Amino acid sequence: MVTGDAAYIKKINRSLILGKIVEEKMISRADVSKVTALTRATISAQVAALLEEGLIVETQLEHNAVGRKPIMLSLNRQAGYALGVDLNYGKISFTLSDLLGYPVLSNHIEINTTDYSEIYKLIVEHINTYTTNCVNSRYGIVGIVIAIHGLVTKEEVIHYVPRLGWHDIDLKADLEKDINIPIYIENNANLCAFAERVYAHHKTDNLLSASFSSGVGVGMMMNSEFFCGHDGFAGEMGHMIIMPGGKPCECGNKGCWEKYVSETSVFEYLSKEKHIKHLTYEQIQTWLDEGDHQVHELIEQFLYYLAIGLNNMINMYNPDVVVLDSELLRMYPNSLDKIRENLHSSISHYRELSISSIGKESCILGACALAIKHFLDVPMLNLSLEE
Structure with a gap:
């Protein structure tokens, strides 16, 4: 009681x-x-x-x-709005959603700098524009969640963003001096996992979400809360070693998972082999449709290594639902079945393995949803992308 x-x-x-x-x-x-x-x-x-x-x-x-x-x-979904910001290398994306998490306005800006002060000014400028657009609603913007593609502490300090070269940046404290709206800073992979739980998988409290684009991003929801570890850095699964003495990684180790299963690694290999500088998904799809043996073999290898790391994750965390996000998985026929064939350990337990239905928007939608959750002060949200 x-x-x-x-x-x-x-x-x-x-x-x-x-x-x-x-x-x-x-x-x-x-x-x-x-x-x-x-x-x-x-x-x-x-x-x-x-x-x-x-x-x-x-x-x-x-x-x-x-x-x-x-x-x-x-x-009253128009009583206020949530603002999600995806701060990535080369691009900042913004999405404004109503209180039921439905996106009503989005835009992005290309950036050619990693300088914190310049990027900070751009963020503030766009937040102020969105704030002005919401003045007629009762609560205006109820919260802003900024997704960081790097390590974020439990105190919401940006510890390290590899591609931006940022160390120990307190973006939250800086913004709170200039903007009178609740600000939250969160790791992008965690927000992807949150979006999957909130928008797609309402009947689970334990979910793993893994994306395989420029690297490997893993977000974990355990008992409907982020699983963050002691400092907030849990989930760096891309740097578990699956091939001792393998390919060198920027982290300093060799044989890290992301060197074998990131889409970037696949693109780099094919660009070199096919002598094409700016490779596209469409080109890879054409090769697959044409039955290109080299490309099919590479994707099969990609799926094999993906299953190795996935098996490790499942055994460590025993999730209910595992969601994978990769355009290559969507493109390749029966990719999930091929992954399942390699998850044959008798102690590897999970209920559902699926490819994300939200895709690349999961990060920023997760940011909007988290802002709504904080504003409404509810334990969990069940939202829909259907109006």
Whole structure:
């Protein structure tokens, strides 16, 4: 039984009710009472407060065969907006979503600098533009989450971004001096995992998400929380050694997983072998369609090494769901079946292995969703990309 002072209990009840309204999209007071086991009096008081705050709205159903038309509750999705920022090498992406996580505005800017002060000015400038665009909503921008392609501490300090050459940068503290909006800094792979849980896999609390683009990014949700490790640096699976004495890696070791399963490594190899400088996915697809033996053999090898690292991850964390994000996996026929064929250990347990349905947008959508979660103060969100 939960105990505590009245304010604490009220906060918990509010979180339960709001979470169910978001999850169900439309729900009656009676049904909220059933699914939360809260009394109707408690529901009425909490709903009245949420209506007054403009966070929820009432809708009367027009079609009801028998009895009174029920009054349905739903989140006021235009009451505020969340801003996700994906800070990557060479590009900064911005997405504004409503309170149900649906993107309403997106843009990106190309950058040809790694200088922190220059990039900082660009971020502030664009945040201010988005803030101005949201002034007519009740709560404006409710939170900003910035995705970092590098190590982020539990205190949300950027410890290291390899491609930008940044060390120990407190972007959060700097932004809080200039912008009066809650700011959160998070690792990009964690946000990808969060997006997969929030938008696609509602029935799991334990999820691993792995992307294989420029390197290997692994995000882990355990008991619906980020699994971050002691300092916040857990998940650097790309640097586990799968080939002792193998290819040299920028981290200083040899034989790291990402040297064998990142799309960058595949592109680099094919560019060299085929003597093509600016290789595209379309070109690789053409070779696959034409039955190019060399390309098929390379992708088969890519899948083999991917399965080796995946087997290690599954054995270490025993996840419920494993989500993979790679354009090469989408392009290659039966790629998941081929990976499963190499996951034949009798102690390798997971329920579902899938290719991401969200793709490259998962990072920035995860950022928007995390801002919403903090604002609504709910334990978890179940959102949809369908309006």
